[in-house]
Amino acid sequence: MIRLEIPIAEPKIRELKVGDTVLLSGIVVTARDAGHKLMVEERPHFLDELLRGGVIYHCGPVVRKDGERWSFVAAGPTTSIREEPYQAKVIESYGVRGVIGKGGMGAATKEACRRFGAVYFHAVGGCGTSIARSVQEVVAVHKLEEFGTPEAFWVVRVADFPVIVTMDAHGASIHEQVREESKKVYERLLAG
Amino acid sequence: MSDRLVEQLHALIRSASTDLPADVEAALREAGRLEAPGGTAANTFAAILDNVRMARESGTPVCQDTGSLVFYVHHPTGMDTLAFRQAIEAAAERATKDILLRPNAVDPLSGRNTGTNVGEGAPYVSFKPWTKDEIRVELMLKGGGSENVGAQYKLPDSALGAGRDLQGVRKCVLDAVYKAQGMGCAPGVIGVGIGGDRATSYLLSKEQFFRRLGSANPDPKLDAFEKALHADLNQLGIGPMGFGGRTTALGVFVAAQARHPATYYVAVSYMCWACRRKQMTLKNGEATYDQA
Numbered sequence: 001m002i003r004l005e006i007p008i009a010e011p012k013i014r015e016l017k018v019g020d021t022v023l024l025s026g027i028v029v030t031a032r033d034a035g036h037k038l039m040v041e042e043r044p045h046f047l048d049e050l051l052r053g054g055v056i057y058h059c060g061p062v063v064r065k066d067g068e069r070w071s072f073v074a075a076g077p078t079t080s081i082r083e084e085p086y087q088a089k090v091i092e093s094y095g096v097r098g099v100i101g102k103g104g105m106g107a108a109t110k111e112a113c114r115r116f117g118a119v120y121f122h123a124v125g126g127c128g129t130s131i132a133r134s135v136q137e138v139v140a141v142h143k144l145e146e147f148g149t150p151e152a153f154w155v156v157r158v159a160d161f162p163v164i165v166t167m168d169a170h171g172a173s174i175h176e177q178v179r180e181e182s183k184k185v186y187e188r189l190l191a192g
Numbered sequence: 193m194s195d196r197l198v199e200q201l202h203a204l205i206r207s208a209s210t211d212l213p214a215d216v217e218a219a220l221r222e223a224g225r226l227e228a229p230g231g232t233a234a235n236t237f238a239a240i241l242d243n244v245r246m247a248r249e250s251g252t253p254v255c256q257d258t259g260s261l262v263f264y265v266h267h268p269t270g271m272d273t274l275a276f277r278q279a280i281e282a283a284a285e286r287a288t289k290d291i292l293l294r295p296n297a298v299d300p301l302s303g304r305n306t307g308t309n310v311g312e313g314a315p316y317v318s319f320k321p322w323t324k325d326e327i328r329v330e331l332m333l334k335g336g337g338s339e340n341v342g343a344q345y346k347l348p349d350s351a352l353g354a355g356r357d358l359q360g361v362r363k364c365v366l367d368a369v370y371k372a373q374g375m376g377c378a379p380g381v382i383g384v385g386i387g388g389d390r391a392t393s394y395l396l397s398k399e400q401f402f403r404r405l406g407s408a409n410p411d412p413k414l415d416a417f418e419k420a421l422h423a424d425l426n427q428l429g430i431g432p433m434g435f436g437g438r439t440t441a442l443g444v445f446v447a448a449q450a451r452h453p454a455t456y457y458v459a460v461s462y463m464c465w466a467c468r469r470k471q472m473t474l475k476n477g478e479a480t481y482d483q484a
Contacts, residue, residue, distance in 0.1 A: 148305030
């Protein structure tokens with residue numbers, strides 16, 4: 001088990017290998033479809049500080065508001081591949097070191113991880129309640145009115161958020177490995 | 193619209209969102225036992241089961257994607273379905289306020305989230321009259337990530353080498369589950385609809401998710417087909433979340449309906465491991481919730 005504090009320095013990220021189990025602590029920013037589209041098409045600057053060496057989380061949380069205070073009630077990862085058209089550019093232009101999601105990402109993101117020094121962290125999909133307990137505090141929220149709850153940028157402080165490295169900064173991807181192995185079985189079963 | 197009915201539907205939504213059916217939880221536990229202790233797959237099943245327990249204990253959603261609400265209402269003829277629909281909408285809105293549901297109804301043109309889970313066509317409600325003097329309400333919460341990996345095939349399909357028979361259907365299901373990899377939150381429950389038209393083939397495939405895991409198909413031929421196909425799917429080795437493992441599907445359910453002579457559709461729907469479905473029966477205004 002590896003413990004990492006966000007922001008993460010490039011050498012630390014490059015030490016990680018696929019299969020590593022990591023506990024993340026620090027500031028994480030949620031972003032999904034509307035957020036990624038905005039980050040690429042309009043390149044806003046309000047996220048610059050948070051994302052330099054930072055971590056993006058593909059998540060549309062269930063939230064609670066008590067007075068002026070927000071908290072996360074359920075907050076597992078959403079499917080990452082929808083951000084594939086945008087992720088490489090976001091990693092490059094914001095200096096992101098980690099992307100948390102589920103299901104893995106494609107060739108462009110893998111190449112951006114290798115080139116710019118970033119990894120893909122896989123959280124366990126569906127674990128809404130347990131992951132929300134890693135979220136200690138909602139620090140801020142951006143674009144809530146415009147995007148709605150699931151799509152807003154939620155800036156949260158996490159402690160010991162459990163993830164597995166499934167794409168590293170050396171070009172390895174567990175998703176590719178599993179796909180290739182399952183492809184052999186799939187082709188054999190189709191022929192049978 | 194009766195407040196009592198809204199209350200009963202709200203309780204059904206609460207149960208569906210915050211707890212898994214017993215058969216699904218048992219299947220996940222069994223799948224965890226099949227994996228090498230301490231490995232990624234075993235740890236993933238352990239994390240899943242921990243989360244299910246926590247959600248049940250704290251009364252919070254199992255998954256933050258509380259899905260689209262899909263209701264099937266079997267009712268005596270003459271029931272006021274408009275009033276019933278209004279009660280469902282009121283219950284969905286209240287459950288959203290109570291943070292049992294994430295607001296999941298978005299206007300595709302404006303991009304606005306209605307904030308209530310009520311919108312044009314949402315919740316989905318299908319009314320089915322029957323001869324019994326009771327109302328049976330079935331609810332599933334269908335996640336968006338798993339919905340995205342569903343697929344529909346038009347047979348014959350020369351790329352797959354799939355003809356208009358069960359062997360062809362088998363190839364479609366293998367193809368859909370292989371392509372889904374871990375993206376639908378594997379291990380999933382697979383629903384298959386054979387026949388019908390473009391629209392009804394998907395409907396039939398999704399209706400299969402109301403079946404209990406391990407239940408036999410009433411048609412012996414389809415029952416044997418399901419069992420063989422389930423074993424095949426688990427050979428794919430995709431495993432929990434696509435990390436690799438021995439269980440890729442928790443179950444596969446197949447149903448057939450009449451088709452037009454010119455068409456032969458096969459729809460494959462994918463339900464994530466968080467297979468949230470709950471049922472209740474209403475008789476003389478009293479609700480009985482299915483255990484398990």
